[in-house]
Amino acid sequence: MFDLVYSEIFKLKKSKTIIFLILSSILFPIFWCLITPFNTQKQTWVIYTSNSEDIMFMLVGIIVFILLSSYIFLREYSDNTLKVLYSYPVSKTSIFISKVLTIYILIALIYLLHFIIVFGSGLLVIHESLTKVFFYKHMLAYISSMIFQFSLVPLLIFLINIFKNTTASAMISVFALFSNFYMYEIGRYNYWPFILPYIPIMNLSRAIDIISTMNLSIGVFITGTLLCIFQLTRVKDV
Amino acid sequence: MTVEMILKTSGLTKKYNNKIVVNKINMTINKGDIYGFLGRNGAGKTTVLKMIMSQASIDSGSIDIFGQNLKDNDYKYKSRIGMLLETPTFYPKLTGKDNLEIHRRCMGIQDKKRIDDVLALVDLSTEGNKSVSKYSLGMKQRLGVARALLNSPEFLILDEPTNGLDPVGISHIREIILKLNKERNTTVLICSHILSEIEHMATKIGIIHNGILIKEALYKELEEKNKTYIQIKVNNQKKAATILEQKCGINQYKVYEDDIICIFDKLDEAENINKQMLINGVLIKELRVNGQTLEDYFFRLTGGEKNV
Numbered sequence: 001m002f003d004l005v006y007s008e009i010f011k012l013k014k015s016k017t018i019i020f021l022i023l024s025s026i027l028f029p030i031f032w033c034l035i036t037p038f039n040t041q042k043q044t045w046v047i048y049t050s051n052s053e054d055i056m057f058m059l060v061g062i063i064v065f066i067l068l069s070s071y072i073f074l075r076e077y078s079d080n081t082l083k084v085l086y087s088y089p090v091s092k093t094s095i096f097i098s099k100v101l102t103i104y105i106l107i108a109l110i111y112l113l114h115f116i117i118v119f120g121s122g123l124l125v126i127h128e129s130l131t132k133v134f135f136y137k138h139m140l141a142y143i144s145s146m147i148f149q150f151s152l153v154p155l156l157i158f159l160i161n162i163f164k165n166t167t168a169s170a171m172i173s174v175f176a177l178f179s180n181f182y183m184y185e186i187g188r189y190n191y192w193p194f195i196l197p198y199i200p201i202m203n204l205s206r207a208i209d210i211i212s213t214m215n216l217s218i219g220v221f222i223t224g225t226l227l228c229i230f231q232l233t234r235v236k237d238v
Numbered sequence: 239m240t241v242e243m244i245l246k247t248s249g250l251t252k253k254y255n256n257k258i259v260v261n262k263i264n265m266t267i268n269k270g271d272i273y274g275f276l277g278r279n280g281a282g283k284t285t286v287l288k289m290i291m292s293q294a295s296i297d298s299g300s301i302d303i304f305g306q307n308l309k310d311n312d313y314k315y316k317s318r319i320g321m322l323l324e325t326p327t328f329y330p331k332l333t334g335k336d337n338l339e340i341h342r343r344c345m346g347i348q349d350k351k352r353i354d355d356v357l358a359l360v361d362l363s364t365e366g367n368k369s370v371s372k373y374s375l376g377m378k379q380r381l382g383v384a385r386a387l388l389n390s391p392e393f394l395i396l397d398e399p400t401n402g403l404d405p406v407g408i409s410h411i412r413e414i415i416l417k418l419n420k421e422r423n424t425t426v427l428i429c430s431h432i433l434s435e436i437e438h439m440a441t442k443i444g445i446i447h448n449g450i451l452i453k454e455a456l457y458k459e460l461e462e463k464n465k466t467y468i469q470i471k472v473n474n475q476k477k478a479a480t481i482l483e484q485k486c487g488i489n490q491y492k493v494y495e496d497d498i499i500c501i502f503d504k505l506d507e508a509e510n511i512n513k514q515m516l517i518n519g520v521l522i523k524e525l526r527v528n529g530q531t532l533e534d535y536f537f538r539l540t541g542g543e544k545n546v
Contacts, residue, residue, distance in 0.1 A: 003343040010340055014331045014369075080327040084385075086293050088344040089317035236295035238288065 004090060004098035008072065009105065017071050018106070025064045025110045026117050028055045033121035045134055048126050050205065052118050053138075057145055058180055058198040063173040064110065069103050069153060070160045070169035077164055086238050096232055103153055111146045115139070137204060144200035151217040152196055154224030161231055193220040242269040242305075244393050244425045245290065249299035252285050252449075260285050261449040262299065267393075267442070272419055272426045274440030274457070276433060278540055282449040283429040284324060287397055291321060304392075317346060320391030324398045324429075326382025330371040334362060334381050337370060338388060345389045356384040359414060375402035383411060387418070394418065397429045412439055433533045447540045466529030468501040468508055473521040475499065485514040500528070 012018045029052040036043050076082045085095060119138075123130065160169050176194040183192040189199065190212055199213045245267040252260040260282045267273045277283045288294035290301060292312060301308040303315055328337045338353045357366045360380040365373070373381065379402050386394060394415070400408040416439060418424040428436050436443075443460055445453040453460075472478040475497045482488040482501065488511075490503035501511070508525060515522050 003346065007340045007343045010336065010343075011329055011332070013336065075329075079329055081329060083288075083293060083323055084327060084341075085344075087291055087316060087319075087321050089314050089346065090344065091311065091313050238293040 001094060001098060001101075004094060005101050005105070008098050008102035011075070012102075015071075018068070021064050021068050021071070022106075022110060022113065025056065025060060026113050028052050028060065029114060029117040029121060033117075033125055036125040043126055044128050045122060045126055045130055046205075048122050049118055049138060050201075052114070053141075053201045054198075056114055057201045058184065058195065059177055061149070061197055062176045062180060062194055065103075065107060065149060065153075066156055066160070066169055066173035066176060068106055069156045070166060072099050072103055072106075073157060073160055074164060074166055074169070078166070082238055092232055092235065096228070100153060100157065103157075104150055107149055107153075108146060111142055111149075115142050141200040141204050144203075145197040148196040148199065148213070148217050151221035152193055152224070154228050155193060155220055156224075158224055158227040158231055161228075190216065196220065243267070243302065244269050244271070244304060245427070246302040247286070247290075247299065248302075250286065250289060250296065250301065251298040252282075252289060252294060253297050259449050260289070263446070263449075263451045265444050265451055265454055267425060267427060269425050270419065270423045270441075272415065272428065272436075272439050272441045274433075274436035274443045275427055275429045275446065276431070276436070276443060276536060277429075277446035278431050281431075281446045281540075283431075283446055284397060285449075286446070287321075287395055287427075287429060290395065291316065291319070317389060318392045319395060320386035320389055320393070321395045322382045322386040322397060322399055324401060326378055326385065328370040328378065328381065331369060333367050333369055334373070334384075335366040337381070338366075338385060341385050341388055347389050352388055352390075356387045359387065360384045361410070376404060376407050379403055380407065380411075383414065387414075390422070392425065394424055394426045395429075396426065398431070399428060400430075400432075400435055408435070415439055433536050437533075445536060445539055452539055460535065465502065466505060466527060468505055468511070469524070469526050469528045470499050470501065470511070470515075470522050471524035472497050472499065472515065473523065477518070478515060478520045481514050481518050481520060482511070485518065486511055497523075 032048065032051050036048065076085055086092070088095075115138075119130070119135070159172050163169070179192065180189075180195045180198070183189045183195055189195045189202075190209065193216065196213065196217055199208055199210070202208055203210060243266065245265070247263050247265050250260055250263040251258065263286060265273075265286075275283055275286070285294055289296055290303065292308070292310075295310070304318060306312075306315065308315070328334075329340070332340075334357065335353055338356070342350070342353060354363070354366075357363050360383050362377065362380055362384060365377060370378065370381070379399070383396075383399060386396065396415075399411055403411065415426055415428070419426055426439075428440070430436050437457070440457045442456050443454070444451055470478070475493060478499055479491070479493060482491055482499070486504065486507065488501055488503045491499055491501045493499055505527070508527070512522055512525060
């Protein structure tokens with residue numbers, strides 16, 4: 001499995017798409033860092049971090065992670081390398097899992113980068129002292145958000161593999177983005193899977209029933225996984 | 239001595255949308271064979287290969303590979319196979335070496351030096367660090383051969399291996415295949431729609447047409463069957479046969495009805511045969527050089543024309 005995951009990551013070498021997606025996810029914290037010194041209002045850690053985190057985990061994140069998953073899976077179709085992939089002495093399930101693990105590694109990397117940039121840049125431009133409690137609360141929120149993001153991945157892969165088309169993936173991401181916004185506005189976010197990664201961030205500023213969120217996350221993960229297994233078993237001819 | 243069987247298909251059948259594309263194919267490939275799998279485009283060759291590699295499901299029939307019956311979820315046997323697809327595909331932004339490195343890891347090959355070895359074998363050592371997107375079709379084909387050889391396969395499957403290669407490249411690939419077969423006893427299955435591409439290599443030939451394996455025979459048998467001969471029509475068949483043996487020293491001939499004799503030996507001595515017959519009082523009513531090439535035979539079987 002290590003060699004398969006290594007190969008999946010190796011395939012991303014020189015990939016502009018991946019660099020673009022990673023840069024897009026850290027664009028906003030960099031942007032806030034650059035404009036904060038020119039802001040006349042007093043900047044606090046709460047305002048500074050929430051500016052970046054809200055945009056990332058409710059809006060930008062879902063687009064980035066759908067496109068990322070899409071790229072990992074669909075490039076085998078666009079590069080026409082699927083037959084080569086299935087000529088290896090490994091099971092289809094192992095190939096699938098290696099791709100999912102690669103997505104998880106990249107998601108973890110993006111979360112880590114985002115966290116470092118938000119707090120690293122905050123130390124440069126926010127003059128308020130950073131408390132340990134605030135720092136750990138956010139770290140925990142990032143970890144929870146990342147786990148919820150992981151739980152969402154199988155469902156995203158299932159949707160991506162239905163259409164096997166990058167344009168369709170882009171449309172799914174736009175749909176997820178607007179539906180997140182809508183569900184948030186009407187207060188029904190507890191029932192909407194695409195917004196899951198944002199709930200721990202939301203929980204930093206308001207009390208949210210995290211148990212029902214966890215149940216939703218587990219349900220989404222199990223459903224997504226079962227759908228992927230169903231989809232995988234149906235692939236007979238490459 | 240028992241012959242080790244590498245591949246045996248029994249009644250192998252595949253349908254796509256109720257159309258039969260592979261129809262009850264029974265083919266046998268033994269260890270050390272160079273099996274030329276011939277057929278026109280769309281005959282069903284690639285579908286058979288896909289079924290061997292578990293990339294297409296089997297509707298009916300079975301495949302035995304390396305002595306084991308192939309099941310739906312089998313995959314470990316693939317580590318013993320090297321495969322070149324009709325148009326080899328690669329990750330275009332990566333270099334040739336990077337592509338082989340991915341293949342090495344996924345095939346579970348421990349020896350990193352194999353990459354340089356196979357690149358040298360196909361004359362791509364100096365191009366290994368170039369991005370594959372900058373490769374010509376011929377270079378991609380050679381890289382595809384290198385990839386197929388990376389795991390030192392026991393069974394090499396090559397689908398149209400000389401696509402896009404120049405005559406020198408074709409000859410080079412042929413040399414590599416023959417060398418592997420001779421030195422390592424590698425079994426080879428070569429698919430092609432061009433007979434000349436495989437006729438100097440193949441030890442066994444299978445001809446597929448419209449999904450049906452219409453002929454499977456040893457190359458020698460086919461060659462024998464299709465070799466050139468002199469056909470004479472004489473007035474005294476018995477006497478002519480004696481003259482052939484005693485005066486011309488020819489033993490390889492066959493006697494047919496209507497005073498016809500077919501001579502398979504000393505084909506460049508037609509003039510002498512004619513002379514000896516005349517001297518010994520046998521009248522030759524008709525003399526002609528007959529025969530069909532394997533290519534003629536292939537086109538006759540598949541109902542095509544030579545320039546297809």
